[in-house]
Amino acid sequence: MALNRLSEETSPYLQQHKHNPVEWWPWCQEAFEEAQRLDKPVLLSVGYAACHWCHVMAHESFEKEDTAELMNRLFINIKVDREERPDVDTLYMTALQELGEQGGWPLTMFLTPDGMPFFGGTYFPDKSRFGKPSFKDVLVNVARVYAQEKETIAQNTAYLKQRLTPRLNYGAAPEFSEEQLAAIAAKFIGAIDPTNGGLRGAPKFPNTTIFQFLWRAGLRYNLKTCIEEVKNTLLHICQGGIYDHLGGGFSRYTVDERWLVPHFEKMLYDNALLIEFMTEVWKETQSDRLKTRVAETIGWLKRDMIVPGGAFAASYDADSEGEEGKFYVWTAREITDILGHGEEAAIFAQTYDVTEGGNWEGKTILNRLKALALLNGGEERAMDECRAKLFAERERRVKPGWDDKVLADWNGLAIRALARAGDAFAQPDWIVLAADAYGFVKSRMIENGRLFHSWRDGKLKGPATAADYANIISAALVLHQVTGEPRYLDDAVEWTAIMNRHYDAEQGGYYFAADDTSDLILRPLSASDDAVPNANATMLQNLADLYTLTGDAAYLKRADGLLTAFQGAAQTMAIGYTGLLSGALTLISPQSIAIAGDRAGPDAAAWRRALAEVSLPGATVQWVNPDENLPASSPAFGKKAIDGKTTAYICFGPRCSEPITDPAILKDRLKEDRAVSVQVAASPV
Incomplete structure (x- = not known):
């Protein structure tokens, strides 16, 4: 019988795989020692609980005895929750991209027994399709190459080691100027979908960090097109199927270019970033739609995402009862049975795109893309009543899986967003929510003076990354400004000192992993953004704020060094560094x-x-x-x-x-x- 070692893990994602016939190991030194003892390559599988294609690959391959037999015979198999160990995920996702592959999850990487990657991919189907070989064929061929072509393995690992080794300075580059930053923002307009908003094409992600930079640059340099594209993007996101019109909250992305068909998973970080961004744009526009979406999304956080103690959970799954989106979609008959055949029901169907044939696989994803404008006050109130009836009925359904682990970095984003929204909209209870979550992190996620990345069931997991510290520092700085309480500023100063001591990249910026994180082959170093702003981009703003709030010029000096270290890369690949560009706007003229x-x-x-x-x-x-x-x-x-x-x-x-x-x-x-x-x-x- 296979020895699956995941049963004692706290991660909901790892728990999903504890009954697989695969002899899974968690990420640990013992797994690599076993690989060295047996001279077997390592199969590293990285995913997360809300990942639809992770579930598909699990059902097709990891739950099948014949596939598991190959995996167990040919490899040492390690399963990682990317949300619990983002440092591991970042390292090997970068390796996959250096191999010329597009990133994504599930991440499937093959490593030597000392942890060096030599081949990889994402989702592999059980049978050859989508232009991909079958997973079993991949297993057999990779094992053969590892056993018979040692020179090929050595070449691949040497190349990747060279590509992954951080460069502490990206070369000489001119300092950012106002003219250059304005020109970069203007250039980005060509990448924006002028009809639907967002970046051109599909799939469509909110890309909040990119649009935050466009908004900032648009206001600063009077770039009216940038401002209008941001408004148009938020309009379509707020009215599209990516938004849950009954329960509040946004899905991670849509598969189409119209923002209609989401992958349905809801992540804390997306919603935190959108709350903060919508609040900022609302300040300028006073848009009723943005105000409503902020309130509804915070309502979702308060209702469905708080764990005992006040922190926020990580995510909700895309699937329920084994089907993607089943919890969220409707047939026209279901809606008619609840709302009836009256005038209000007819207005609802027209407004929310309800038809007999549906708009996705015969079902309806509620959206307002064909009715972008708000209705009159009476009609909107009637729509509220209809949505409340549908929401009450939906609550009777089987809910998607809930990943209730608490992540320090994502909670930092949520705390900051809630504090800013509470201040802007004069909602003190939102600031209390932020303070409660912050108190959870301070009281339960610190051990021996050091922050941890993840908490679940009273257990701490994963060393803190630079993103954990950067986002919690940012949250503390916002709470200090909103409440006036000195303790938050004191915390920010203390945590920045820890970052400077354990994450310092010497010539500028911060490594992603601490100097005493001992189970990585390399410490990632980058300032490029992912779905969330990079820790170095966040710290650039934090250091500027700390200088303003404390008067300590050492923070300004460190901020200058950070920007200098990465500005060459940012000037070369600007769209990947918009968080850093926003920080540069602050640093040029605080x-x-x-x-x-x-x-x-x-x-x-x-x-x-x-x-x-x-x-x-x-x-x-x-x-x-x-x-x-x-x-x-x-x-x-x-x-x-x-x-x-x-x-x-x-x-x-x-x-x-x-x-x-x-x-x-x-x-x-x-x-x-x-x-x-x-x-x-x-x-x-």
Whole structure:
């Protein structure tokens, strides 16, 4: 009988595979020692609980005795949850891409017994199709090459080792200029789908980091096309099938170019990033649609994603009862049985694309892509009532699988988003949600002074990555600005010191793994974004904020070094480095607003409303109580309330405005002062 070693693992994804006939090992040193003892190659399979194609490959191959027999005889088999060990996933996904393959999950990599990759792919079918060989053929051929063609293996591993070894500096490059950043943003417009929004083609991902940069650059350089493309993208995302119109929350992506057909899995990170981005765009547009989607998505987080103790779970699966999307889709008959045949039901069907034939495999994915505009107030209220009835019926269905592990980096994104949304929309309960999740991370995910990446069932798993620290630091900095509590700033300072000590890349930036993470062949180093902003991009903003908030010039020096280390790569492959580009916008001219006055005083709400009606991404906001002062190095040092009135000062770099004692004037001045006049080059780098 196969010895499957996954039964004691806490990961829901690994638990899904504990009854496979495959002799799975978790990621551990003992597995590689066994491979060395038997001189067998390692088969590394990486996936996650909400991954549809991971389930498909499991059903087709890992649950089959004949395939498992080949795997067990020819390989040492290791199963990894990419969400629990993102450092392992990052390393080997990069290796796959260096082999010229497109990344994705499940990730299927073949390694030597010392962990060096030599061949790989993603999903392999049980029978040859989709232009891919069968998984069993792959197993046999890879084992043959490993046994008989040692020179080929040595060449592949040597090439990949050279390609994977981090370069601490990407070569000399000119410093970013305002003109260059504006030109990069203008160039990106050619990659945007002018009809549906998002990047051209399919599949369609939200690509929040890219569109955040376009928004920032559009506001800063008066690039109206950038601003309009962002609005159009969010419009289609908010009205498309990627959004759950009954329960709130967004799926990870759609397979089509119209945002209609999602893969249905819901990830914490996507929703956190979209909440934050929609909030920022709402500040400028005051869009009722964005306001509603933010509230509904936070409602989903509050209802379905909180684990005992207040942190947020990782994801919901795409599948239920063995079928993709079964929980979410409807037939016209089901909807009629619930809503009836009246006028409101007819309006609902027209608005949400309900037809007898359906819009996906004979079923209906609710969407408003054919009715993008809001209806009148009475009709929208009627639609709310219809959706509530359908939601109540849907709650009776078997729900998709819930991955309830807590990830520090994704919780950092959610905490930051909730704090910013709570502040902008004057919803203090959202800020409480953020503070509760932050308290969970601080109380349950730290051991011996060090953060861990994952928590489930009281057990910590995975060493913290740079993304864990970067996102929690960012969350602490936002909570400090929103609440005024010094403890959050103290935490950010302490955690940044840990990053500087254990993740420092010497010539600039931060390694993804700590210097005492002992089970990796190499420590990844990059500033390119994935589905989430890169840790180095997040730290660039964090360091700029820390400089503004503490006055310590060491943070500014480190930020300059980080940008210098990666700006060559960013200038060469800009679309992969938009998080870093957004940080560069901050570093070129740090923006801060100092408000001298009582943040709990009777007129504070008017000032908060003014700040909530203008988008200033990357800016810091500091309230200075009458008995306080900003650091001596701050451009707003010594700024005081005028004649006992709450007084604001707008600071761009080292310059601060004259005192402003009227919130309406503050809003107008912020919009005037944030823009920079530049000549946009026709052919940017």
